[in-house]
Each structure stands twice: as C-alpha cells, then as structure tokens.
Amino acid sequence: MNATPPSPPAAARSLGLHGLMTVLSLAMLAPFAWMILASLKTLAEAGDPAWLPRSAQWDNYLEVFRVIPFLRFMANSLVIAGWVTLLQVFTSSLAAFSFARLDWPGRDRVFFLYLGTMMLPGLVMVIPNYQIMVRFGLVDSYLGLVLPSAFTAFGTFLLRQFMLGIPRALDEAAEIDGASKWRVYWDVILPLSRPGLVTLAIFTFMGNYQSFFWPLVMMKNVDKYTLPVGLLFFDSEHGQATHLLMAAVTMSVVPLIVLFVFLQRQFIRGIQLGAVKG
Amino acid sequence: MKRTFLVCLLALTVASTLLHWSLPEQQSAAPVLYWVTQNDPVKRETTALFRDWLVAQGLPPVEVRIDNASQQRTGTTGEPKELIQGVSGMGGDLIDIYLYQMELFQATGMLMDVTEIARRESFDPSVTYQAINTDIVLDGRQYGFPRNADVVMCWVNRDTFARYGQPEPPARWTMDEFEERGRRFVAAANPPGSRKRIFFLNRVWPSTLRRGLGLSTYNETATRCTLDDPRNVEVMKRIYRWTVEEKLIPTIQEQEALAADASGWDSSFSLFATGRFAMLYEGLWAIIRLRPKGDFRLSAVEPFNGGFPNAEIGCGVVSVYAGSKHPELALQFLRFLASKPFNRLVARSGDSLPVLPSAAKSDDFHPRDHPGEWAAKDVFAKAGREIGIAASKSAFVLPSIVFRADTEAIESMLAGRMTPEEAARTTANRVNSEIALRVRQDPTLRRSYEERVKIQQQIEARRAARLPVPASWISDPFHLTYYRAHGWLEKEAAP
Amino acid sequence: MSTESSRRRWLTGMAFLLPNIAGFLAFTLVPLVLSFGMAFTDWDMLRHNMFRHEPLSFTGLENFVRLFRDPQFWRDLGNTMFLLLGLPFAIAGSLGAALLLTKINGRRQAVGPALVVATLMLVASGLVLLRGGMAEQGVWCLFGTLAASVLVAGVLSGGTVYRTLFYLPNFTAGVATYVLWKKLYNPHTGPINFGLASLLDGVSSVVRTDPRVVGYGLPVLCGAVAVLLVLWQLRRLWRRWDDADTGTAAIVAAALTLAIPLALLTSWQGWSLPVAVGVAALGAATIIVSTLRRPRPWGKTRTLDTGLGTELGLALVLIPVLTLLVGGIILGPILPAQAAVGIDPPNWLGDYGWAKPALMIMALWAAIGSNNMILYLAGLSNIPPELYEAADMDGASPGQRFWHITWPQLAPVTFFIAVMGVINGMQGGFDMARTMTAGGPAGATTTLSYLIFIEGFETGRLGYASAAAWVLFVLVFVFSLLNFRFGNRDAND
Incomplete structure (x- = not known):
C-alpha cells in the first residue's frame, strides 16, 4: 500500500508508528502481565497491591496439575471446540451459499427469520434447551455440548456477507461450463471464501473453548468438565486461590495463542491469494 | 483447504475416540452419590471421611463424587446450575444450600422432607445450635442438616489498635460507643494529608443494627415487611454518617462490589492484615484466610448494638434431592454430618463452628499449632450459643428479592439519590408488593398466608392488651428471641 | 438460472440449508417458540416443574403490563441504552487498530x-x-x-x-x-x-498554584469548544438541508442530539428536571423551526427520512463528546476546592456515577482488538489496490483516500459489525454486571439481560422473564431494522 521508497521523514514516521503500536500493545498487555505476575505470588500476597511477587513461586504451575486434572480438562475443551468449529464452518457455509447465491422463493424472509433468532436473549432458552437434552438423553455427554452450539445464525450471517462480496461472474462462468450447484459451491465459492471461513473458525473456536454457562449446567462427571468449568475448582467457600487460578488461566491461553498465530498467517495469505484470483 | 478440512475431521475423530476411551472407569463397585458443592480440600477430606465412617459403622461403602457448581459463596443469587438440574430431574443426590437458596429450592419441591427420619436417626434440629433451626426447618418440616454454622462478629487486629495508641473495643458495646471510638480512631490513624485512608471497620450488616433497636425485617408472622419504621430510618442515618461523613467504614456499595464474587475477599483480608481495616466483620471461617497472612495478634468482639445484643448466625446446609436415586444412602450422609468424627474435622479445619456445640469444647477446636486464635474462637462459640439469631426470612417472598431491594435502597441513599426515610419506605414497599404478587399467584401460599395474617392480628391484639403470646404463633426468629428476652411469651413447656 | 422452475430452485436452496436448519430447528426454534408462548402465562419454576405440577394458566398480557409498570424495567432499559453508547467508540477503535496494523503489515515477516x-x-x-x-x-x-x-x-x-x-x-x-x-x-x-493517585496529586498541585485560572479557564474552554461544535453542526445541517441531503426526520434527530447535553447541563446545575427538559425542548424546537423556515432548494427533492442514518450515526459521537464538555463546565468551579484537600481517584465500581463508565472502559479495552478488528483486517486486505493507485494519481490526501475509498469499501463489514454490536450490546452486560458489581451500586449497572436473569433464575418467574426477553427482542429488532434501512443503503452504494 505504501509504495514510496524509504526516506528520512518516512523512516521517522515508521518509527513513530511503531512507537504508537508499542504503547497500544502495552495497554493490551498490561493486564496479562499482571495476571502472570499474580500467578507467581503466594496465596497471602494475592490481595496485595504490589505487582511483583516477593519471590517467584514457579511451584504454583505444578500445583495446578496436582489440584485439577488440567490436561484432561484442556483436552475436553479442545476437542469439543474443535467439533463445534468444524460443524459450524461446514453447515454455515452451505447455508450461506444458499442465502447468498441461490435464488429461491421466500429466501430473504427465511434469512431474516434466521437473523431474528439471534435477537432473543439466550437466557430464556436455557431451560427449554436443557429439557430437550434430558429428553434426548444427552445430559452429561460431549454430544450435548457440541450439538446446540454447532448450528447458529451468526456463522451463516457472517459467511453470507463474505460470499456477497465475491464477484458473480466467477460462478456464472462455471455454470456456463455446466457445473452443478454443488460444484460451484465446492470448487468456486468455498476456495474464494477462505478468509471468511478462517475468520469464522477463529471466532467459533475461541468462543467455544471459553464457553462456561452451558458446560457448567450440562456436565456432572468431573472427567468431562471443560477448562472454564474446571477453573471453578480454585473457588471455594473460603475465597479464591487466586495465585493458582491465574497460573491455570495463563496456561489455558497458550493453545489459543499458538492457534491464532498459526491461523492468522493462513488467513492473511488466504486473502492475498483470493485477491489475486478475484 | 479441503485437505485441511479432512485432516481436521480425521484428527478430531481420533481425539474423541481417545478421550472417550481414556475416561476413567465410571462403573464403581460401590453406589455413587453426587454432591453438588465446591471442590475444596475440606470437602474432599469430608468425602474420604464419610467412606471410613460407613465402614466403621459396618455399613457398605458409598462413593461420594463432588459436582463442582457454585461460583458464589454469598448465595445472594439462586445458583442456576442447581436449580436447572434440580427442576429437570437431574439434580445431584446431595445439594449444598447457602444463605438465601433454601426458600427458593424448597418452594420448587426439589428438597426431600426428612423430618421423620431425622428425628428417628437423631439428626434433627435439637442436636445443633438452637438458633439455626429456622435455617433448616421451614413451616415445621426439616429439609436438610447443617455441615457447619457461623456467627458474624468483629475480628480485631490488635496490632493496628496498638499502632495508633487506641484502646481495643470491649467485648460487648453499643452503636454510640462504636461511633465515639471510631471517630477517635480514624482521627488518630489518618493525619491530614495522608493519602491511604485507614478505616475502623470494613462493613456493617444492617439487619444486626436494626435488631439491636428491636426491629426485624418482617412482623412476627413474616407476612409483612416492617422496614418502613423510624428505627430503620435511624439505622439508615447512622450508616450514612459512618460511611459518608465520618468515613469509619468504606461505602457499602464498595463492599458489595468487593464481595460479589469469591475473589473479592482476598483484598478485604489483605487490608485487614496490613492494618488498613482495624476490624473485619466476618465469620469464624475467616481464620482459614488469616492464618497464611502471618503474625498479627487477633481477637474478636460482638457486633455493636443499639440496646439488644445480637449477632447473625447462619449455616451451610446439605439437603437431599427429592429425585435422588439413592435416597437412603444420601440420608446416611446427613446422619454422618451429625457424627463426632465429622464435627472434629470441622473443628480442626477452622471452617466455621462445628454443628455439634459440644465439638467446640473439644481439643480439636483449640489446635496446638495456633494457640493465638483460641480466645477468639471461644468468643465465636459463645456467641453462637448465646446471642446468635438466624436471618429473618418469609415464606411469602424470596430472600434474594428482599436482599436486593434493601441493598439498592441503602446504596441509593449513600449515593445521595434518596433520603433515609425514602430508602426505608422504598424497601418496605417493594417487598410488600412482592408478597402481594406471590400470594396472588400461588393458591397454596394464599391459604397459609391468610391463616398467618389472622394470627398476626391476634398477636397484635394481645400485645395491645399486654397479654403474653404463645411461642408457636411467632415464626420470625428475631421476634421469638426478643419476645422471650422481654418475657412476652406464654410459659413454654420445658424441652 | 431462471430457466429452472421455482419449485426446483426452492428444493435446491433448501438442500443446502438442510444440515444447518435441522439443528437450528431442534435447538433454537423449538425453545424460541416455547418461550414466546410462555410469555403469556404465569409459568413459574417454583410451581411448574417435575415435583409440583400445578396447572399453568394463560394470563394474556398481564406479564407485559406488569413489566411496563415496573420502574426497575425502565431503569434497566436506560442502563442498557447508556452502555450501548460505547459501541461507536468500540467500532472506531477497531477500525483504527486495523488501519494501523495494515500500514505496518507486509514490510518484513x-x-x-x-x-x-x-x-x-x-x-x-x-x-x-x-x-x-x-x-x-x-x-x-x-x-x-x-x-x-x-x-x-x-x-x-x-x-x-x-x-x-x-x-x-x-x-x-x-x-x-x-x-x-x-x-x-x-x-x-x-x-x-x-x-491515578500520583497523577491526581500532580493535578492538585497545579490547580493549587493558581486556582482561579483553572476555576474559570476550564469552564470557559469547554464552553467555547462546545459552542463551536454546536455551531459547526448547525452550519453543516443547514448546508445539507439547502442541498436537499437532509430530510425533516434527520433535522429532528439532530436537534434532539444537541438538546440532550443541554438538558444534562441544566439538570446538573441543580435545576429541577421539568425545567431542564423544558429548556432543552425549547432549544431543540428553535433549531427545528429555524431550519424548516429556510427557503426550499431549487429543483431537488428530499423525502422525510433522507440522511437520517448519517445524523443518527453522528449523534452517537456528538452526544458523548458534548456530555464530556458539559462535565468540564460543571467541574471547573468545583475543582479548586477539591484540589485544596486533594483529589481522590474514583471509587470505580462502587460509585453510582462511575460504575457504568468503568464497565464501558473495560468493554472498550476488550473491543478494540476484538473480532471486529479481525473482520476489518480481512475487509481491508480485500480492497483492490488499484483503487488507491488511481486516487494517488489524482493527488488525493490521506483523508480523502479514507473517506472516498476505504470507508465505502468497508461498508458491508461495518454493517455486519454494527448489527452484531447492537444485538450483543442490547443483550449484554449480564455476565459483566453479575461478576463485577452484582448489578449495583443502586442498580446502576443492572441491564435488561440481568433483569431477565434475576426473574428467570432468582425468582423463578420464567413467564415474566420470557415477556421481558420478547420486549427486548422487539427493541433489538427495531434497531436492526433501522440499521438495515439506513446502514445497508450506504453499504450498497
């Protein structure tokens, strides 16, 4: 975008830009720095205003594994979020294709109905949904966590917006070549919506890895707890083991950061490829 | 892209299979009880002890699994997990109940009525502190058994008082003394120009202050909220003076905000230990958090009163789920709660008062390695026997609604948005219209409400004629104690 | 495409929809319809569950009537709307962050x-x-x-x-x-x-050196900026009116925008509420009448709602800014006395006035680098570089490049973010308030979703909670319709 060759004022501007980004990054980073430092404190220090622990308690991290089956909880969370993401991306892209590319009677009305369901607060649906789970025998099962989250209007809406931006000429050309609707979806639209798909995948994965209320209500067996529910182990009648909680939260963030760093490269490259093709 | 998709699908399938396959064996040789509670060391020790206790009794072993539910110890909000599972037939066999949840859960019918079996197996209310009867007995029926009891008192950091050359508070004191000593303390501790404010006390508990003046939240039969009363206005004015004008205590809003979740306590304990709060208004369980804070000298005194000494006593109750698949085993657990081994565990852990008053006299209650806290613990045990009164509750309005109305009114007053008179009136009006609504909607409640209103009229007629009143007429725990103390009751048969 | 029969097209469309809609029906639509029906009954978890089967009775509109009579409902609605005011800042923050990141992007990796x-x-x-x-x-x-x-x-x-x-x-x-x-x-x-404490100590000492300068200077400065802002907006309005870019509805909206800070100014000065509202209404009326009396433009037509979207968008920025300035006017005279004893930092979550802003600051922090930023990043990289190259050849300034290329090209993304922001904003605040303030102090942070939670899970009145939820639904729906009506138009330019 910036095609000018580097000159002294440009270099100064670039440095200023980096300075600004650093300051902003620090503002985002500060609470996490606090979190990591708090994870190195002793329980007695937890409520103190000082940021730095008197001496770092690396043992807190090992203690987390002694108090809760951390890896088990994390595996549960990762697998559940993974399935939800996969199902969500697949079914939403199909539906979005139908709303963005196919012309059928009543389409826009159905779409608005879809959208409308997001406007009702989910809280009032918790009880009926739970009753449905009881009816299907899905309480205390992984499936009961995956299914209700796997089909949402949000994903459909997001991908529809993305697909609307893809030039129609491309799929019309494919159709003239005699491709079926499924071919158009699978061979033309899907590859071109890659940034949209990756974006939706990030959002869905993040959201479900962290979801708390539904897993809390659904699960009875400790070995099937997800990570956010498992973190409740550090809250007790006698207050909170803040130092251990912070250590556990710090560790729970690691897979997300790895995933994000990996996916964002995918996602930038995807756009560039898409732009070249489009 | 498509390959990524297929790889993900494959990886997830493998991972799910592994997860499922690696689930620890669920088929336990012994029957399993789920206990909806919090997963802390004391609870884990409790489940282990229960197994041993059953074996010692010659009973077949039972495995108790903890289902971690509650994020909020305060229990100011009905915990949705317990409620949602409970009303859908999926509740845990044993359910922990806090402060305000009993009425809510009992009303749904999800708690088992254990009155008869408790009397037979001797875990009925008579074995524990008399003051907490109303926490486990609703409308004459027993719905659980407490696992511990606690009195809210004033913890004193003696070092803080010594630092500013102030005398420590007496064991029993009045509101006026509190104000007087507090004024002198904050003047000494906060020289002009100092930035870190040092407070006399971390918070107050309005109902204890009201009771000191002879006022309860409800009338004798708990059919009407009585907070629109000059005595409540007096309490409101004092709270305003202490927080806004004299700054003896931090604002109540701030305290509520601090205590709204478990993490809020951390800072209260830190501030008390480091001398920013000279006193801490908290239960005995606080020593679990104060022990690791290091060396400072502790004592405890009664909450200051307006003439009638009192302290609020409460308990953590365990109830049996009415939909439990193993009710007889769950009842064994309640029996265990009334047993000596369990009560010694509570006495040792410092997790509040053991429910058997005798256990507070055992050696376990005076742990060898913490001699500095013996005196304070004895003050709590004595208060539990002598001045503890359970929270006032009404069958016609959920306690959480009352708590919310009261808190909002006090906060509005402190924010300068209501006068003390308006605050008192607003709370009473909100609670009374809630009672009216609930009674109108629920025909079962309506019948018992009408009966109680008749009794209330009889009580008032008798009081006006200065005649004694039968104790069985009075359902509010404060009024019962207050009437007894003033000799307004008919002669009670010896227990 | 049009050669296929309508029925066949419908079948194809549905076939693609089927996997999503099957799960959707089971897990969203069924509970949704159920909760709608329950909004007209006295459904109460305490009396209608597997242990107590009392008959459910149809109560018609009673739940709604009670809701509208409940002062708590109106207070919570106000709180929800207030918290929603943070949305434009959040969107602007995300866009700004995305723009900065794209500037840096791609040099070295x-x-x-x-x-x-x-x-x-x-x-x-x-x-x-x-x-x-x-x-x-x-x-x-x-x-x-x-x-x-x-x-x-x-x-x-x-x-x-x-x-x-x-x-x-x-x-x-x-x-x-x-x-x-x-x-x-x-x-x-x-x-x-x-x-903050050390910062405020510094401020105090500065104020103490010359209390009069601050005491008079701050109000005058804020007042001047506010007046300039209002004049700028008026001039802009009149010009747009003369160019037929603005319709009557937009003028009314703009006038109300300016009247709200005026009402705040007078009521914070201690005037009684009716008087304050009266003064504000008078000001708004003056603006409206003086605009409508201007001569009609030649040969141009406008409809009632021309330009309403723009004015509403602008209002979201103008109101908070003017309110801040009004705050400055009020604060000036108080400051010297405060400084003399030392200014205390706010008691954030515990203070009636600060609790909502405290939550909004936190939300802004979380929102800048949020999913919205990712969407903007994706949107920005999809803008064809040829557009910028053409603009550079015409010698466009950075501001022109932004307003004429970037902003219109991002319109679909902004539209999506705005719709989702409104939906989440109106339904939100529940977890936040429950964890951080328990809805207090004095109910200052109780939002509508928290009200629904309290009614549903604390008092067990699910029928009433459903009624509240459906009222909220209607509100969100209306907001989204407005958004579609006025936001989508720009998006399709």
Missing part, C-alpha cells in the same frame, strides 16, 4: 527471529527482576523491558506481534477478564488507582 529475540529479552529481564527482588521500581523496569521487547519484536515481525497482542483480550474473554478488571479497579489495592 521474520516472525521466528522476532519471537526468539523478544523471549530472550523478557527472560533476561524477568530473571533480573525476580532475583533482584526489587519493590515498586521493579514494575517500571518491567514495563520498560516489555516495551523494548514489543518494539523489537514488532519491527522484526512486521505487524504479526502487534496483531496478536491486540487480540490478547479475547484469549481470556468472559469471566476471567471480569475478575481481572475487578482487581484492577479495586479502589484500595488496584493498580489503576495506584497510578
């Missing part, structure tokens, strides 16, 4: 070395700090090294590091964030007030 260097620097400084056992100064050392590491890593990695750091708040979204911020806001032990 040495992510690996960047991470290695930054990690080494951090580990080294961490070891020094933790070994050295420094007290208060340690924190500043820590931030110094952090800043240096971020800068080095940022320059080396070309944006990747910044992008990840900006997105950091999302990694611990939800309850963990709230608990964390609660600790940050703690008036006694939190780091925010720790820093």
